[in-house]
Amino acid sequence: MPKFKNVExxxxxxxxxxxxxxxxELEDITEFVVITPPKRKTTIxxxxxxxxxxxxxxxxxxxxxxxxxxxxxxxxxxxxxxxAG
Numbered sequence: 001m002p003k004f005k006n007v008e009x010x011x012x013x014x015x016x017x018x019x020x021x022x023x024x025e026l027e028d029i030t031e032f033v034v035i036t037p038p039k040r041k042t043t044i045x046x047x048x049x050x051x052x053x054x055x056x057x058x059x060x061x062x063x064x065x066x067x068x069x070x071x072x073x074x075x076x077x078x079x080x081x082x083x084a085g
Contacts, residue, residue, distance in 0.1 A: 001025050
């Protein structure tokens with residue numbers, strides 16, 4: 001498999017070549033690493049009742065309440081971006 005000088009060169013190559021042609025050159029993966037974007041801590045103020053309601057929903061779903069809130073924020077971001085076009 002060729003070495004590429006940059007991403008553009010690699011893109012051009014794979015646009016005209018098949019990975020199947022290089023299957024014999026591939027190596028087995030011995031370690032699988034998931035890379036996630038870094039997260040930044042933020043604070044939002046909610047009343048106690050809202051937090052308890054969120055915790056109850058999260059518990060029913062078997063997840064941490066902070067994870068549930070984060071998923072809600074991401075879902076809403078997608079909805080708003082779709083709406084905005």
